Amino acid sequence: MDSLGCLYILLSAHLCFCTPVPSFLSVEKAVQFLGRTRRAYNAFEELKKGNLERECVEELCNLEESREYFENDPETNYFYPRYLNCLTQYSGPSPATLNFHAGWRDCVNDIPNQCVPSPCHPVGTENCIDLSADYRCLCKNGWRGKNCATDINECEEGKASCDHVCINTDGSFHCRCNVGYHTELDLRSCTDDDECLRDPTLCGPNIVCENHPGYYTCRCPFGYSYNKIEQTCTDVDECRDLMPCEEICINTIGGYQCLCDGRAGHILSSDLKTCKPVMECINLELETLSTHLYIGPDAETNPVFLLTVKVPPNTSEVLAFDLRTFDPEGLVLFAERVRNTHSREDQRSEDDWLALSIKYGRLQLQASGPTGGGFIRGGPIVNDGFWTTIQLERTQKMIKVYVAQQRVLTLKLKNKPGVEAVKVYVGGLPPSAVIKDQMNPRLDACLRQWSWMGKEEPSSPLPPPGLGRLPCLQYVEPGTYFPGGHLAAFRLPNMNAPHHINPAWVIEIKMEFRAASETGVLLSVVNYNRDVLFSLALSNTVNNVLKTPLQSVTLSMGSNTILQSIPIETGPWDGAPAFCDDLWHRVYLHLSNHGVYLLVDGINATTPPRSVLSPAQAVPNTMSTAQLQLNTSATETDPITRGLVQLGAWLNETLSAYFGGIPNYVNLLDTPVSTFFHGCLREVSVNERLLNFDDSIGLAEGIRSHSCPMVEDYGE
Incomplete structure (x- = not known):
């Protein structure tokens, strides 16, 4: 049977290929050729399942023969067109040569494999599995889809779990940390980089490096900014950049200071930026009566008024009035015939x-x-502050003075007839008058119930025009009244010991004050260069916790406050500074080439730690110069030492002492307090010399040299 089969095949092959044929068959002829009747190898061959190698590679097959192999239409329909393409590509001069083409067999055998060529994405596919007329792509992690061609965005779908930034890539993702962080081994977690620990000199020498999550900062002291290029701290000009102050801003090294114009009646508020009016903390008795006349003269000692009275023949000249004063010296009136x-x-x-x-x-x-002429003094004390009735009578033979209807003075002086009138100057001298006894004509006094040769009304005011009459305060006590805004100036003579290599000098100042406002300059000493050598002032601050006012007496040299009395927190009523208590307070200041000492109400005020005096040396009420020794370790950089040295040098010159404030020509920045003092002073002495404010070289109008208004509730 086998021999016959082989022979059959050989004969068939000979019959088929013995005649000449073209080198390549057309597709149509190939289909016809392949559509021939199939020949069985043996009796059972047709009963076997088709074999692709035998049916279509070793032989040429037609559509029906390929269906026998696949046994379904989808695969057959997929295979056969591609099979014809292989036939066209690899057929030689004779179809018999197909078996000898190296690529023919592979071309045909690969047609049924759905994964050749692979339809899957080359990057996203792990493997391709051939199925019946189908295929399956096994996707790698991060890919999906029929052909594994779709990238999974793990960042958007929340599968990445990155701490900071997620970056999607083809088939995967990447976690990135923000600047200042590094990625941990899990490639997802981020940990802060401590730049300061890694490089302690990162900010520069002596500059603090502060690490923060993700970054670092170079911290300069308050009031400074960091310069990254130079790695240094530079001062911030807050006044220029921030403009934080309402009135005056002073830039300082590392900060700034706000000031208010004290001469305009402003002081710094508790926020240390805005300004507020100076608080009047005591109400004074400023009540006046129209029947009372104040005869205090102006700075030039001009009379308050002039009265010309006609004198009838053979008539005595009588001048009568009530007088009240505390002033020990001054001119009441000048009468010229x-x-x-x-x-x-x-x-x-x-x-x-x-x-x-x-x-x-x-x-x-x-x-x-x-x-x-003549001169006489006597009678009772009349400057006790009580009203005293005084009468002056001039006859042809004498001049008589009565106090409370009692004659106290008599001056015999014969008069010649022919007097036509009398000019009465009250409170001052006419410009051409010259009196025998040298005296200060200024008199702080009040008149009432006057009668000038029968006339009861003064007239004809002297220059300056419009000065008129000033009111007289009804309730007063001894003292010098400063209404605020006015100064009284004195000249301080040379106080250095002459012809001494290291001249010793001492300035002792005593005074009592009663404040009517919360702050003000009691005394300022100025040289001709307009420098404030030292100032004594009533100063106020605020308790940072309770926000209540604190008051103290301060001594300043230039712009530096060097001594301060113990701040007192509460006054006699809520919100009032401590010294606004209706009471008189004592101040004692000692300045010398040996040191400085300040007492307020008998309490040592030498409190700063760098004071030239040791607190153990302080004596509440008495003191000797032996106790006052400069700290030998102090240098001229110490503000007290520097201030005393400067003051001692200027004592060779005449200095100006201003009571009640600082003069307008002084720069506001040269002293910590610039507010005018409102209140009263009394018992003021410099080096044991009791000052009479009538003797000041410039007594501003409004200052009452010897009468201080009482407190409003006085007598209740």
């Missing part, structure tokens, strides 16, 4: 006048006339 002559020169040549004044608290009478 005018005679019946033809020329003003003849009138003046007679030299006929009288002057009633107070000296050492008693009445004093001077007179001059055609027949001579």
Whole structure:
């Protein structure tokens, strides 16, 4: 049977290929050729399942024969067109040569394999599995889809679990940390980089490096900013950049300071930035009566008013009034007689006048006339602050003075007839008058119930025009009243010991004050260069916790506060500073080339730690210069030492002492307190010399040299 089969095949092959054929068959002829009747090898061959190698590689098969192998239409329909393509590609001069083509067998055998060529994405596929007329792509992690061609975005689907930034990639993802962090071994977690620990010199020398999550900062002290290029700390000009102050801003090294114009009545608020008006903390008795006349003169000692009175023939000249004063010295009135002559020169040549004044608290009478002159002082004390009735009578033979209807002074002086009128100058001298006894004509006094030769109303005010009459305070006590905004100036003479290599000098200042406002300059000493050598002031601060006012007496040298009394927190009523208590407070200041000492109400105020005095050396009420020794370790950089050295150098010159504030020509920045003092001073002395404010070189109008208004509730 086998031999016959082989013969059958050989004969068939000979019959088929014995005639010449073209080198390549067309597809149509190939189909016809392949569509021939299939020949069985043996009786059972047709009953066997087809074999692709035998049916279509070793032989040429047609569509039906390929279906026999696949036994289904989808695979057959997929296979056969591709089979024809292989036939076209690999057929030689004769179909018999197909078996000898190396690529023919592979081309046909690969057609049924759905994974050759692989339909799966080359990157996203792990493996391709051939199925019946189908395939399956096994995707790698991060891919999906029929052909594993779709990338899974793990970042959007929340599968990445990155701490900071997730970056999607083809088939995967990447976690990235923010600047200042590094990635941990799990490639997802981020940990802060401690740059300061890694490089302690990162910010530069002596500059603090502070690590923060993800970054670091270079911290400079308050008021400084960091310069990254130079790695240094530079001062911030807050005044220029922030403009934090309402009025005056002073840039300082590492900060700034806000100031207010104290001379305008402003002080710094508790926020240390805005300004507020100075608080008047005591109400004073400023009530006046129209029937009372204040005769205190102005700075030039001009009279308050001039009254010209006609004198009838053979009539005594009588001047009567009530006087109240605490002033120990000053001119009450000056009366000049005018005679019946033809020329003003003849009138003046007679030299006929009288002057009633107070000296050492008693009445004093001077007179001059055609027949001579005289001088007398006596009677009771009249500067006790009580109303005193005074009458002055001039007859043809004498001048008599009465106090409370009792004659106290008599000056015999014959008068010549021909008096036409009397000019009465009250509270000052006329410009041409010259009196015999040298005295300060300024008098702080009040008049009432006056009668000038029968007239009861003063008239004809002297220059300056419009000065008129000033009111007289009804309730007063001894003291010098500063209403605020006004100064009284004195000259301090040379206080250095002459011809001494290291001259010793001492300035002792004593005073009592009663404040009507919360702050103000009691005294400032200024040189001709307009430098404030030292100042004594009532200063106020605020308790940072309770926000209540604190008051103290401070001593400053230039712009540095060097001594401060113990701050007192509460006054007699809520919200009032401590010194606003209706009471008089004592201040004692000692300055010398040995040191400085300050007492307020008998309590040592030498409190700063760098003070030149040891607190153990402080004596509450008495002190000797031996106790005052400069700290030998102090240098001229110490503000006290520097201030004392500067003050001692200027004592070779005449200095100006201003009570009640600082002069307008002084820079506001040269002293910590610039507010005018509102209140009263008394018992003011410099080096044991009791000051009379009538003697000041510039007594501003409004300052009452010897009368201080009482507190409003006085007498209740």
